[in-house]
Amino acid sequence: MLLAAVEPTATWYLVLAALVFAIGSVGLMVRRNPLVMFMCIELMLNAVNLTFVALATRFGNIDGQTAVFFVMVVAAAEVVVGLGIIISVLRRRPGATADDLAELKG
Amino acid sequence: MLAQDTFFTAPDIEWWHLSPILALVGGALFLLLVGALTPRWPRGLYGIVTIVTAATAGVFAVLQWSDIDDNGPATIVDGALAFDHLTLFLTITICVAVALVALLTIDELAIAGKDAPEMYAMFLVAATGGVVMSSANDMIVLFLGLETLSLALYVLAASYRTPESQEAGIKYFVLGGFASAVFLYGIALVYGGTQSTNISEIAASFTTTVSLDGDSPLVLAGLALLLVGLAFKVAAVPFHVWSPDVYQGAPNQVTAFMASVGKAAAFAAMLRVLLVALPFQRDDWRPVIWVLAVLSLVIGSLLAAVQSDVKRMLAYSSVSHAGFILVGVEAAGHAGPNDGTASVVAYLLFYSVLTIGSFAVVAVVAHSNGGDTSLTAFNGLARRRPAITLALTVFLLAQAGVPFTTGFVAKFGVIQAAVDVNSYAIGIIAMLSAVIAAFMYLRIMVSAWLTVEETEVAKEQAPISTVLAIGIAAIFTVVVGIYPEWVLDTAESVAVFAR
Numbered sequence: 174m175l176l177a178a179v180e181p182t183a184t185w186y187l188v189l190a191a192l193v194f195a196i197g198s199v200g201l202m203v204r205r206n207p208l209v210m211f212m213c214i215e216l217m218l219n220a221v222n223l224t225f226v227a228l229a230t231r232f233g234n235i236d237g238q239t240a241v242f243f244v245m246v247v248a249a250a251e252v253v254v255g256l257g258i259i260i261s262v263l264r265r266r267p268g269a270t271a272d273d274l275a276e277l278k279g
Numbered sequence: 280m281l282a283q284d285t286f287f288t289a290p291d292i293e294w295w296h297l298s299p300i301l302a303l304v305g306g307a308l309f310l311l312l313v314g315a316l317t318p319r320w321p322r323g324l325y326g327i328v329t330i331v332t333a334a335t336a337g338v339f340a341v342l343q344w345s346d347i348d349d350n351g352p353a354t355i356v357d358g359a360l361a362f363d364h365l366t367l368f369l370t371i372t373i374c375v376a377v378a379l380v381a382l383l384t385i386d387e388l389a390i391a392g393k394d395a396p397e398m399y400a401m402f403l404v405a406a407t408g409g410v411v412m413s414s415a416n417d418m419i420v421l422f423l424g425l426e427t428l429s430l431a432l433y434v435l436a437a438s439y440r441t442p443e444s445q446e447a448g449i450k451y452f453v454l455g456g457f458a459s460a461v462f463l464y465g466i467a468l469v470y471g472g473t474q475s476t477n478i479s480e481i482a483a484s485f486t487t488t489v490s491l492d493g494d495s496p497l498v499l500a501g502l503a504l505l506l507v508g509l510a511f512k513v514a515a516v517p518f519h520v521w522s523p524d525v526y527q528g529a530p531n532q533v534t535a536f537m538a539s540v541g542k543a544a545a546f547a548a549m550l551r552v553l554l555v556a557l558p559f560q561r562d563d564w565r566p567v568i569w570v571l572a573v574l575s576l577v578i579g580s581l582l583a584a585v586q587s588d589v590k591r592m593l594a595y596s597s598v599s600h601a602g603f604i605l606v607g608v609e610a611a612g613h614a615g616p617n618d619g620t621a622s623v624v625a626y627l628l629f630y631s632v633l634t635i636g637s638f639a640v641v642a643v644v645a646h647s648n649g650g651d652t653s654l655t656a657f658n659g660l661a662r663r664r665p666a667i668t669l670a671l672t673v674f675l676l677a678q679a680g681v682p683f684t685t686g687f688v689a690k691f692g693v694i695q696a697a698v699d700v701n702s703y704a705i706g707i708i709a710m711l712s713a714v715i716a717a718f719m720y721l722r723i724m725v726s727a728w729l730t731v732e733e734t735e736v737a738k739e740q741a742p743i744s745t746v747l748a749i750g751i752a753a754i755f756t757v758v759v760g761i762y763p764e765w766v767l768d769t770a771e772s773v774a775v776f777a778r
Contacts, residue, residue: 214453224467236477240466244422250426
């Protein structure tokens, strides 16, 4: 009964977004599959989108909401470029992980 | 009531002030569209169109210089972009760099048998992103410029079908995407602390409210994330790990482009964020810049000295140059008028020309060795190509900071700016690390001048437009190194930002 009375506030969404962002950045560091690493970057971008929307709702101004649209466009462009690069690498070396890409070092 | 709420006034668009950006975008679209619809153009024509486009954009920027002298800096397009001398100076720097890189690219693509408009179009798109970054007056516009530049650079780094180029592309993409996301989260948190993404409004929000219990934690956390993102883009230690791999793996002309345009645009964004948006937090960010500068200077020069590949050496040397430029940013972060900003933009112009010249020489050597850029490939270069070796020597001496070159003027400028604001420690560290870095430049020179190959090595080809790029860069380095006053006087006025 008590739980039903609790209204989620903007803070809840900010904390959720921070958690999602952290999951994305940790995932990028521990995973080795280029595609999964790329998904983690998308997760981070969308966590920021959630932050923008939550803050815009709290402030009642539109800056944060418009920002989300631009970020979505950027994320889409990043998908195009990123998948292109990842596929061209995987086509040459099927099943390559981030550890296999180690010709350049020193 | 509803009708009033939805009433929308379109902002005035200052088309003339946008002309450099429009010229670059127009050139890129022209190359892609007309290049795709027509049969292959004569050799070099794609590159010449690129050079003409960059020159047009640069001339537009030069013509507007006096507008600001007369009317003062202003924000345009409803506060989305800033129109001031910083914008114009960096626009000119970027256009010069694009033209020089295009000269180099003409031969690179012809020798690789890949003459096509795409790479030139990507250069122009990336340059557009760089100009937008240097003129942004809104964090979201800044982010869009950053992504325009970065996405084009990811494609350029991966543009050759060699394993090295592909590896460079994917490494740059994953790490760059990570840095962009961190940077964006920083923008969101600063928005949370100031209720605006507009740079003028962010700065104004600190002048109207005086916070007695210190700065908002959201703004400070956002500032930290913004610094991580920017430090990644300028390749400052400890966020430099991508740069040696990407510089080495990317095609030579792309490496030259990243080291010049990429660095100039990233530092422009750093100046906008730190000095225009968050000047009231300068006591919070200045120590961070100090640490980044010292780490970049020392670690960049030390690691450069132990490399065996010249492209990798130049990559670490660009890390140490980033350290020098950060010394100027640190100086600009002190209260009161000082030469920090002017020294940073002058350094960016000089360094851009220098680094393109250096990578052009590397490209000449790489051609005759099947792409080998190791130090041994430079052995005995002076016997085969004395003029090009002389130019290489000029670039290396300038990067080491020898007097009568632009490199000396640049280094002297940032260290003097630091000393003027009593940052003696960082000035001394910068000079000491210049000595360490000089060892690495001397290694390349010794290899080219003094080492003799036992076996006969074929003479390097010296294609005409690459030689032209090397020549222009070398003459600029020496002539402006001897008469630097006009550049320095021009750079003086960039510290007056549009707010």
